[in-house]
Amino acid sequence: GLELGSVWRRLGADVTVIELMDHICSGMDREMGKLLQKSLEKQGIVFRLETVAEGVEVKGDQVELSLGSIKEKSQTETFSRVLVAVGRRPNTAGIGASEAGIELDDRRRIPVNGYFETNVQGVFAIGDVIAGPMLAHKAEEEGVAAVEMMSGKAGHVNYETIPGVVYTHPELASVGLTEEAAVEKGLKYKVGKFPFAANGRAHSLGDIDGSVKVIAEEGSDRVLGVHVVGARASEMIAEAVVAMEFSASAEDLARTIHAHPTLPEVLKEAALAVDGRAIHI
Incomplete structure (x- = not known):
């Protein structure tokens, strides 16, 4: 959300960020997140922290967003576009996992052992469908390590x-x-x-x-x-x-x-x- 919002702002659009937490970039260093927020605010991006989108209604070419906040009364604001970016989830539906007997955890991820092997012998999983950060470079390194270990070589991913x-x-x-x-x-x-x-x-x-x-x-x-x-x-x-x-x-x-x-x-x-x-x- 911040990334596209930053692009749209530089192209001239008015941008408001609605964030449930009391800070942006959850998971990042909080001090540095505040520093980024300050810089983006200088560019004209508006942040509404500790605020949640309670409802949305499309009216013609406009979108009415109902906002709730722990600090303010609920209110409705009108925007041209609304981008929903509230996290990621593993896309394990429709890949044949259940048909193959592959187990999923309570977050629909595929559990693997130290060799990236699932509960089904000879079936491996890497990247966004297993635990860990959902990042392309993490998936790439897991893929390399998995194949190395399949071929009898040493494979390792340093998650730290x-x-x-x-x-x-x-x-x-x-x-x-x-x-x-x-x-x-x-x-x-x-x-x-x-x-x-x-x-x-x-x-x-x-x-x-x-x-x-x-x-x-x-x-x-x-x-x-x-x-x-x-x-x-x-x-x-x-x-x-x-x-x-x-x-x-x-x-x-x-x-x-x-x-x-x-x-x-x-x-x-x-x-x-x-x-x-x-x-x-």
């Missing part, structure tokens, strides 16, 4: 380092633990942040909104999570994924030479900021 991206403008990209998840796990951690506004390449591109946030474990300094709101965040997150795949520390990222001027320098500076050593701010 699967990046997620919200393709708005600016983008929001994330890998690893959010700060909320680190707190929930009872981990001791440090945080380093650095804004794109202090990066030369961001200025040359005219995209200075956003920042990078690095979460590192206190003591070991191991990178637990990296979150990016900004230009080309979807491409920048790859460096963080590689770092986490090799159990890198924030110091490792901070001491890695980055070409200048480039956007990934923001990640280097955020890693330096974990120990209060950011240079260009």
Whole structure:
């Protein structure tokens, strides 16, 4: 919803986002979600948080939407178009699973073992029909790992380092633990942040909104999570994924030479900021 809303707004449409939660981008780092919301609001997108669509009626070329809120009285607003984007569910209907004797769980997903094999011997499942994030790159890696193991080779998917991206403008990209998840796990951690506004390449591109946030474990300094709101965040997150795949520390990222001027320098500076050593701010 946010992605298409962001596109429509840049094409000139008035866009209102109706969100049941008290924040956008559920599952992402809450601080970074707020940063993205602020940027989108600057572009003119209106957010109605803690609000639910209770009913809809099409009248001619308009749509009347009945909205309920815990903060305000229920009201009706008129829009030209309504996009419903309230999540995803596995598309396991009509694929012959039940006919083949394949079991489904209570969420209509296909349970698999460590080899991606279903309860029916010789039948495998990957991607959106099994548990885990419904992302194309996750499905791709599962497919590779499944075939490797079928052929007797070692296959592995590290579910702790699967990046997620919200393709708005600016983008929001994330890998690893959010700060909320680190707190929930009872981990001791440090945080380093650095804004794109202090990066030369961001200025040359005219995209200075956003920042990078690095979460590192206190003591070991191991990178637990990296979150990016900004230009080309979807491409920048790859460096963080590689770092986490090799159990890198924030110091490792901070001491890695980055070409200048480039956007990934923001990640280097955020890693330096974990120990209060950011240079260009």
